[in-house]
Amino acid sequence: MKTAVIVFPASNCDRDAQVALRNTFGSEPIMVWHGDATMPAVDLIVIPGGFSYGDYLRSGAMAANSPIMREVVTQANRGVRVLGICNGFQILSEAGLLPGVLMRNANLKFICRDVWLRVERNDTAFTALYTQNSAIRIPIANHDGNYFADDDTLAGLNQDNLVAFRYCDEGGNVTDGANPNGSLENIAGIYNKNLNVLGMMPHPERLMEAELGGTDGRPMFQGLVEVLAA
Amino acid sequence: MKARIHVMLKNGVLDPQGKAVQHALGSLGFDGVNEVRQGKIIELELAETDTEAARSSVDEMCRKLLANMVIENYTIELES
Numbered sequence: 035m036k037t038a039v040i041v042f043p044a045s046n047c048d049r050d051a052q053v054a055l056r057n058t059f060g061s062e063p064i065m066v067w068h069g070d071a072t073m074p075a076v077d078l079i080v081i082p083g084g085f086s087y088g089d090y091l092r093s094g095a096m097a098a099n100s101p102i103m104r105e106v107v108t109q110a111n112r113g114v115r116v117l118g119i120c121n122g123f124q125i126l127s128e129a130g131l132l133p134g135v136l137m138r139n140a141n142l143k144f145i146c147r148d149v150w151l152r153v154e155r156n157d158t159a160f161t162a163l164y165t166q167n168s169a170i171r172i173p174i175a176n177h178d179g180n181y182f183a184d185d186d187t188l189a190g191l192n193q194d195n196l197v198a199f200r201y202c203d204e205g206g207n208v209t210d211g212a213n214p215n216g217s218l219e220n221i222a223g224i225y226n227k228n229l230n231v232l233g234m235m236p237h238p239e240r241l242m243e244a245e246l247g248g249t250d251g252r253p254m255f256q257g258l259v260e261v262l263a264a
Numbered sequence: 265m266k267a268r269i270h271v272m273l274k275n276g277v278l279d280p281q282g283k284a285v286q287h288a289l290g291s292l293g294f295d296g297v298n299e300v301r302q303g304k305i306i307e308l309e310l311a312e313t314d315t316e317a318a319r320s321s322v323d324e325m326c327r328k329l330l331a332n333m334v335i336e337n338y339t340i341e342l343e344s
Contacts (some may be wrong), residue, residue, distance in 0.1 A: 092332055128332070135334045142280050182277065182335060216278070219287060 035262050036076040040106065042097045047083035047239060050223040054239040055080065058255040067239030068100040073245070077262045078115045079106055083175070083237060087138065093136060093178040094186030103129050107139070115159055115258065116231045123223070123233030132226055132233045134183030134263065140216025146175040148248075149214055151199040151222050151236060152206050158225060159261040160232045163253035169206040170250040172236035174214060174222075179235040181217035183225075188218060198223035198232055218262055265310045267322045268341040272303035272329045306330055318342055 036173065037055045041048045048065065055063040055078075062194030063080070066073045087096035097103065110116045110131055118126040125195070126132045129250055139145055148171050153164040183191065200220040203212045213220045215235075238251030273279050279301050284301075288302040312318040322340050331338040 064343050091330070095329065095332070133334075135332055137277075138280055140278070142284055184334065187334075216280075251315065 035059055035061065035259070036074065037061070037078045037080070038066050038073060038076045039063050039082055039215055040066050040068060040102055041082070042068040042084065042086035042100065042121075042125075044086050044088055045082050045121070047121075047237065050237075050239045051082045051119070054242050054251070054255050056127075057242065058252070058259050059205050066102060068097065068102050070141070071105065073099040073102065073105055073109075075109070076114065078258055079109060080119065080239075081116065081125050082119040082239075083120030086125065089178070092128065094121060094126075094128040096232055097121075097125045098128035098130075099220060107131060108227075110231050112226065113230050115262070117160065117254075117258075118231070118233040119237055119239060120179075120235055123235055124178060124186045126231060126233045131231050133187045134181055134224070136176075136178045136235065137180040137182050137210070137216075138178055139180050139214075144175075144177045145179070145214050146173070147214075148173045148236065149222070150202050150204055150206075150212065151235060152202040152208055154197050154200060155195060158198070158229045158232070159241035159258055160225075160254055162261050163257035167206055169202050169204060170242070171248055172238055172250055174236045176215075176235055179217065180215045181188045181221040181235075183218060191221075191224060192219075194227060196225045196227065196229075197221055198225050199234055199236070265312055265318050265344045267308040267310055267318060268343070269306040269308070269322065269326060269330055270303060270339045270341075271306065271326075271336050272301060272338070273335055274337050277335045278343070301335075313344070315342055315344065 241251035
């Protein structure tokens with residue numbers, strides 16, 4: 035199985051993603067520079083967190099138009115799994131692979147702390163090893179994590195069951211108090227219609243080892259290994 | 265030709281930065297500011313001399329990059 039991590043100027047979670055993929059897939063991911071127009075066919079592409087292009091214009095807007103993103107869109111449309119984390123989620127939404135937009139956090143603050151997420155469904159390649167409706171603990175670290183979409187888009191996401199994760203409390207209850215940034219309906223991550231693209235603000239790649247504070251991120255990568263190998 | 269593009273959040277989209285500015289104005293003693301909306305202005309120097317061609321090209325630039333149509337509206341001013 036082949037995996038790739040796209041690296042933009044000012045990506046800063048690309049190495050964490052690289053280590054997470056190396057340790058779960060047992061092979062070295064290809065690190066692909068944003069300026070490349072092509073890349074080998076792979077089974078999984080990770081768009082990592084960071085501040086690509088210094089968040090100029092809007093978070094993810096410049097990166098979404100970089101040469102490699104045309105290739106990412108092409109592979110995504112072929113069914114290749116794409117995981118966008120934090121800035122990666124912003125880039126995927128700006129590139130049109132996911133609907134909606136990530137706006138400035140409602141309290142205008144950069145928020146860096148662990149949050150609880152309710153796993154909305156576990157029948158996708160990304161969540162196969164999680165229990166449905168369970169609460170997992172994953173860190174967020176962003177200034178622009180406030181998910182917004184128009185009413186029709188939001189209704190469509192709910193109707194097609196495309197919300198991947200919602201901010202919740204430790205018991206899995208989705209409440210206003212558990213919403214860190216003003217995201218509509220506590221949305222922390224969403225799928226595309228074909229369920230092969232996931233964008234999420236929290237960082238599962240940061241919680242892969244007990245020594246680093248927890249392992250709730252590991253089942254995502256382990257699950258991808260199992261699903262992609264099947 | 266010069267193009268000046270005003271990008272503003274759509275009505276109904278919460279503007280936390282505008283709210284914070286409104287609050288700051290209030291605390292400086294400027295009463296009676298009912299709402300603040302913050303946007304951005306982008307200026308372009310264009311080689312194009314035909315107004316209609318320029319407008320259509322800038323319109324496409326706005327839709328593809330300069331504005332995010334999910335949350336933002338834009339208006340275009342052209343000066344020759």
